[in-house]
Amino acid sequence: MPQTAQIPQVWGRGRRLMVSVPIFIILIGILVTVSNITAVPWNKEPTGQTIETLSPNTAVTFHNPTGTPLPGRGSYKVVSRHVTIKAKRPSTGEVQNIRVLIREPQGAPSGRPGVVFMHGAGYGTCDNSFGDVAFDLASAGFATAVPDKPVWSTGNVNRDYPGSAAAYDQIINYLRSLSSVDADNIGIYATSESTWISPYLLRMDRRIAFQVLLSPMVYSPRQSLGFMVAQDFALTGAHAGYQSIVRRLFHVDSSMLGLQNLDVPTQFDVGYSIPTFVAYGSKDVMTAQVDGVRKILDMAHHAGNWDITVRSYPVANHVLRLGDEADEGTALSDNYVTDMVNWSQGTVRGLKQTSERVAGTRIYQSIVVPSELAGDRPLTVYGVVLHIATVVLLLAAAITALIALGLKLRHMIRRQEGRTLGFARGFGNALLMLTVTTMATVVLFVAGLGQVIMAVVKLGWGGAPVEDPGMMYWSWPVIQIVCTLVVWAWSRVLTRVIEEASARGLAQLPPRTGELKAVVTGRKPVVASTRLGRVLFWITTVAMLHVLLFFAFWGLFIY
Template structure:
């Protein structure tokens, strides 16, 4: 039973790799909650003068546009740039939509809106909130997102902060704006940028944070994906993929945004309004509020208001965010406007600071996440190599197929000619010449391994689509399907394939032993017969032998990739 020790060695290697690449992972405590002081989200202030405060709809709103040209470091320039991206000189033309309350007396407070992930413009972003705040007496500015030639994974946050600050300075310079009362409205990704902004410009008057990420991108995204993999019904095994992906040392690829140190007291040193939705599946709300309060108090800021809205998603909308016209949750817009009006007027808040539905967090923040360079390098080499091996195997298989088709066509032609001439019909040509059933074994195990790989991609793809839909506000499916059963099926099939390969290798050893190839020195005539193809162990042609070993190595290498992702942890 030579196959058993071979199997033990192979399974031992794969199990060891799965365990060596395992990332320490702690998502405790689970099921955290934070009770609010009331479920009433209304924001009220003590108004001793009795003066009527503006509210949403008090003023008619006028609109106008300006364009600011900014270099890639966020500085203004006189050179005209390209809109939506940087021109050849790295200059982006950033269009800004200014909304102003019509016939409002005196100098008005201002708000600059900061984009979340993606590529928002001044025309398709924040229209309802910006108009609402302008109708309550604020001069609002919504700008094209400053992106230059970056993407979501390599965004220049310090430069973005400087770009937003240029718009803040523009508002401060306006004759109808009170320069001491210009604040920001930041959502999701931009709450990382706002941390840099407040550090650069401590004169920001106030901030409204919608679904703030609070923690570093590595921790925030690791939490978001880990939690959502569970919510969509994915098998627990797929969590090992999350662990390895979010332990990648992205600095090796010039991506340095994963470990931003944005959680600082300076980021919460001004009056702050924090809003969350109970259906937001992207933010660590309990840990986030605690961290915000801790850092704000450390900066001697006790003016922090937290509101949690039931049924609202990551952007405080009700329902699927991808559908046009999805409304905001309950009184969210009215509440934030009331807060901003009272805060800008310097009034004392009388409503509870923490209100709305109770905050809930299903898992703990994965605080131990960090970049793991060795694992990243190994993973990159492994995946690049398997792609190259697959391509080489496909090319060689196509070459073999082409030769087979050409040889068969030539043979059929020669056969017809021989029959017509009454001559002896030539033998069918041998292209690969597999012997002892090795060709059938190779085909069966290759198809099985590739089918397993497809199941893996199908399961992972369904998980990713489920997470995306969940993030947009859709409800998780009640029938997870392939993303649930695929993991254990792949584990079982991988072991069976490994056992089958050990049987193939055992048979190969047995045939070689009978030929006298394992003895020392090898039997000379057997070596000659193998080289000439007269009495092959594996295949009678060199092409057949090369194809077998290349494809066999590639299929085993795929199992090595499975081991990297934790599929050999039982």
């Protein structure tokens, strides 16, 4: 008897739902598990720490037995000149020609003290850095040296801190070589990032007489930057989800990537073994001030040094300026320069300080320094592999889509018959819709994170937080909702694939005779009748699922 052709059975809504739900649960379970496994616990307690100052008056005074007034700002006219120093990087032998702007007090007696300035982050030069402070110190009788920042061939992420210390020491030795300067009375003026360099310098050169530290970063770069970014993300009003990105980011094992600076040791007792003037601004959103003061005092006392003066100035930002540092001509905090110059004058003369050691506005810190931060190698390996795979798959999907578009246009121009992709039963439209939705979610994620970063940068320059965080807050839950809906949509698409495969006899063991070949050749397609269509569908599907894994890595599936 002749065989009756088998008619594929169409699944009803109930059966499709019964298959879709388990697929959705499996997919969402995988993504939620990834988000929770990659989550990093972070102890922010105690919060709202303070140190009460001993006096609101920041003035620095000394007992002066002679009664002769000490030189102050404007006591001398200032003359300046440039010199060039060949700074050699010890680790590589690389040489950088560093221009140094020397300012000296005209008519001041010989044996004058000196100060070498050390740059914070960025690429400061001798002509655009520390001009006002260096001039004021020179007008008070100090020889000052402001160099180009020693960077050689390094960038912001691979600075050579010990090498930079050696370069600054060359400049100190140049000042010592001047007949008008007291070689044993030279100090340093370090700010922000350079306070990671100053401990190396003091360990290298024990003749340095004193130091002025603006917003010292005390802890390791990983801990200091982790504190700064976590605090600033919160201050901007960013959603807690964006804040959780910081935890994952600062648990990266940077040594795997050839970057050692995150964990470079910076906490040396010898770095605080000399008379030290520490200055903070109350609007500084980058420095852990309470923990910093405690750590500085602890290390100084271990080194046998009790000559530590701390000043906290109201309204001032990270570099002791009033207002947004991005604006040209932003003034320094009231009284700061006068206090710093007076402290330097009394210190180089060995006078006894009569003013309070800790003075100014109350010192405040919002969260504790995350001292538990450390590199997590398994997390880093997974993250690197995931991100590389996602980029590669997205590029492959984009290239395949461009090829398909090119063939489609050629068919249209030549009016050729035949289908370019031959998607079956709406798979093409579903693939396009889900791809556009998923990538639009990526754009929203990048836009939200970008807005948070811009707000953090503005805070760092001394700007005020916005009253309404807007996208920085609402974009995170929106992305979470869209991602969940996308996962459900993908489960429905995969259900349709299973339905079509089942109708072809591919979902049974063993597969129906001849059906596998018919599907592979496109004669009886499950997804598409052309090889290009099938390749595009599966590459794009896998790429989009990797995008969801990317979201899971950064915590978007923690509800």
